[in-house]
Every structure is written in structure tokens, then in C-alpha cells.
Amino acid sequence: MRIDVKQCAAILREKDNILILTHANPDGDTLGSGFALCRALMKIGKICAVENADTIPKKYNYLYEDIAPIKFDPDYVVAVDVATSKLLGNLDGKYHIDMCIDHHSTNDEYADNLLLEDVPAACRVIFEVVRELGVDIDKNIANCLYTGLTTDTGCFRYASTTADTYRAAAELIDFGAENGKINRIMFETKSKTYARLERLALDSMRFYENERVAVITVTQEMYRLTGSNEQETEAIAPLTRQIEGVEIGITIREKEDGTCKASIRTFESVNAAQLAKSFGGGGHSQAAACKFDCSVKEARERLIAKCGEFLK
């Protein structure tokens, strides 16, 4: 069932023990959404926690480091920024999901669904929910919401960023969001290990289809050589699309078990979500992802062939 912001807030107000789930391999938007909502619900007296399948990268510590961990039996479960329950990773199936708050047009409506498709971040939706809950937005909530806005828009860079997104950012700064600090952590800080990985990744970049497709390959060997790890590859994907003339940028990362995952970045001419969907994946029109149960080499060949079709 589709619900609106008012209905969403009304339902949450009636529940007492609320568990919030983020998607696996969590990013700034799912975590910002989760912890902003958790903080807001705690402020109105709810027992609340955020659970996610994977380890949260250290850089997101500030989102939740002051929240004491708590164990309880949830009577209501909300997934945030999770387009389909598969994206919950190993939490998929662990709980019955009652509500989903999201912004992905590919959302498959697996729960009561508050979906605003025309906003660039789930945090933009959560902002409205928090407001509707009547919660005083403090610095911590503002920081969480700002984090989702800025990470899902590439720091207000992508075409998905609207006037409303900038106004929301301004409001969050008025509420105390530390934009300079957050953007520095998210966009201005490379660990030495990431910097090494990035250089190897750039060295691996190859061009196909008259240089309209760029492919970066990140292997387990590269992690070993650089001391980096898969969590750090999140920032690699946008690099593929930055070369002049490239319409589809693909980053293929090899998993420990030899299978792999591809991140796809495009411009208006190609729908990334549709390209990813050809391989059972999904996402947004200009940023999407899919998984392969095969080697990096085979995944690359299959992707390039499909890119050829999409570029026709």
C-alpha cells in the first residue's frame, strides 16, 4: 500500500518498539536516513534502533556514536532507502518488513510504501517525516539528513539535484548541520590505502565502443597490494564517467568468492537502471548496480556487449 508523509508519521506515532533496517553495504543515504529517523523517534519516546547487514564504514561514526546500543523485540520494522528486500543482504527474511521509506523508482513495494521518486535522496523523504512527527530537529538529526543529501547527490553535483535539494540543505544548516565537516569526511578525505587503490584502479581503466564506455576493474589482488578493501571502492565508481566522451562508466569489483559486482554510471543518453536490470540489478537512471556469478573477465564481456546494444 502506498502511504503519504502524514500517514507514515501517524503510523510511527502509534508504535513503540521500532526497528529500522538499512540496505547492505550501507552508504550515507541509507545510514543518514536510518539514524535520523531513529533519533527523531527516540525524541518522541520510542524504543528504536538501526540494524544493518554489514559493518558500517568508520567515516560514518559521527552519525550514531552517541546512541547507546539497545536490544528489544520490535513490534514494527521500517526499511529506509531499500528498493527491494534483497538489498537487505543477510537481514532479508529475518524480519517482516512493515514499512518502507524510499526514493527509488525501482522500488518493488514489498511493504507499506512511502515513496517520493522525484527527490534525489531517501533523507529528503525522512526530513519530511521527521518534520511531520513534530520533532525539534537538532544538530545530530540535521547532520544525518545532510549526510544523505550530500552523498546521494555527489555533493549537490548530479543533475538529480533540484532547487528543493539546495533549499533542504540550507534548512539543515540552519538546524546546525556541519556541512563543511561532513563534506570534508565524505568527499575530501582519502585514506592512504584508498589513494593507492585509486591509482591502480585508474591504471586499469580501459575504453570500449569507440571510447563511449570506460571500464575500471578492481581485483582482490589490488586490495592485497594496497592494503585497501571493498568498502573503499564505493568512491571509485564515479571516476569512470568523468572522462570526456564516456557515456557509460562501469566499475567491476571482484568479490572474495570470485564472483563480482558492477557499478554503472551514465549520463542522460543511457538509463543505468535498465542496463543493470538486464543482469538482475537496479538503481537510478544514472547510477545503478548488478551482480555476476562469474569471473570479472566474463562479466566485463557481457556488460560491454550489452552496452553496445544500449548505445545504438
Next chain:
Amino acid sequence: MRIDVKQCAAILREKDNILILTHANPDGDTLGSGFALCRALMKIGKICAVENADTIPKKYNYLYEDIAPIKFDPDYVVAVDVATSKLLGNLDGKYHIDMCIDHHSTNDEYADNLLLEDVPAACRVIFEVVRELGVDIDKNIANCLYTGLTTDTGCFRYASTTADTYRAAAELIDFGAENGKINRIMFETKSKTYARLERLALDSMRFYENERVAVITVTQEMYRLTGSNEQETEAIAPLTRQIEGVEIGITIREKEDGTCKASIRTFESVNAAQLAKSFGGGGHSQAAACKFDCSVKEARERLIAKCGEFLK
């Protein structure tokens, strides 16, 4: 003499043939300021043009490609985003400068001065002037103003970006600014030659002072090897500051005549403008520049020694 926005607009309204000067080695803020003001003044019937010392990089074509070039004897000359007349390059001394519209705290007041020091871009000042002139802000003016805002804030990333900056961006989008297109050109597009230069520049990065200082060196030889040129090095400077633990990032670029220029990027702990001032340069608290009449090697040694003093 210091003037305010109202006085600035009143003076401009009285003049007829207005020449606008940008700083040498022009960037998005000085060009956006210049062409936004030029377009606004043309809209109220003035003869107006923008002149600058150096070739304008191609990526800025959209700021002015529809403006027909015009020759006239100016009766009023305005410098925009030019903190000191030396920054006019080879235009310095060619004209008497009547007015300066700027946002640099290091501005040396060489003309009637509209200076707003607490805004992160000269375009933010020009926005107010254009409004005060009573001009309908069209898409082209909005694009010019947005360009300055986004380029001088690193796409709304730097700590200098305030709630007001985001609100100004939202307003400009309402006026038609093509934020997605502009940010793609400014931040998402690397020419192949730049991409090659960037990799050599990253290879050249060395660390000093317990890895608190990172120095990138860009030589004439690198331009030859990559097909790149000095204009493309503008984007290199921010890379130095991105490595975890680095407090001062320096990019030294060798000029054709063997002298060199250093771009300095810092975080709160070090004032970049003061560091640059030690060598006769200037700029902002976290982004500044200075020139050296010596080799890259000697400039590097002098800079590193001075960094040691600043980090104490």
C-alpha cells in the same frame, strides 16, 4: 572608498560604456561574475564588454558564446573577483580601474570597492548587484552566477559554503540555471589529456613534515608527455589536500620560463593566505597562491621550510 550594493548599482546605472575586467588565468567565479554583470548591464541598455588577460578555457564557452564582441572606449572600468590589480596580469596598468566588486579579505582597495568578505564567491556579490539593478534574471545570467558559486565552493563542498550559498543556488535554479549541466562540465568531465596529467601529478606527490604536508609537482615535461597544458592544472590543486592527515597541500607548477607558481590548500589549522603572503601571494584562508622566480626544486624547499613554521 567602500561602497555598498545600492551605491554600486546606482553608479553603474549612471554610466554608459562599461568595461569589466576579470583576473588573469580566469576561473569560473571571475568569468561568471564578469559575464553575469555584462549581461545585466546590456539588459538595461549599456554598452558593455568583458576583457581578460588570458585565453578563456573552452569549458567556459557557454558563459558568453551568444554575446557579440564589441569595441568601444570605456568611460567606466570595473574589476570583478580581482583582489589586487596585479592579478589582472598583462591588463594591469592598461586601464584606470574605477570600481572593484570582490569577496577576498585580502583585497587591497585599489578602487571604489564593493567587498562582501563573508560570501564564498564574487558571483554571490554580483547576484545582489544584478538584483539591485532591477534586471530580470534570465537563464544565461543565472548560469553565469551559478558557475561562480559552484566553482568557488568546489561544488558546495568547502566549509565556506553557507546556508545562504545553498539558498542562492536554489534561487538561481528557479531562474533557470542548468546546475546539472554546469557541474558536469566543471566537475565531472576530465579531458583525456587532463586524465593523463592527473595520473602523473598523483605519481609526483611527496609527503613532508610527518606527512602533514603533501606536494605535487607539475612540470613542463609533464605537459609534453600528456598533451595537457597549464590551464588544465587548476583541478590538480585540491587533490593534495585530500589525503588523510594532510594539513597543507601544495601544487607547484613550472612555468615555461622556468619560474613557478604554487597553489596552497589547507584546512582550518593553517591559514593558506598567510602562508602565501610569506612569498608575496594571497588568497583565502584555505586556498591561496604565490609565485616564485626560481626553480621548482628551490620553491619546494622554501615552501616546505615555511610550512614547518606554520605547523608548529
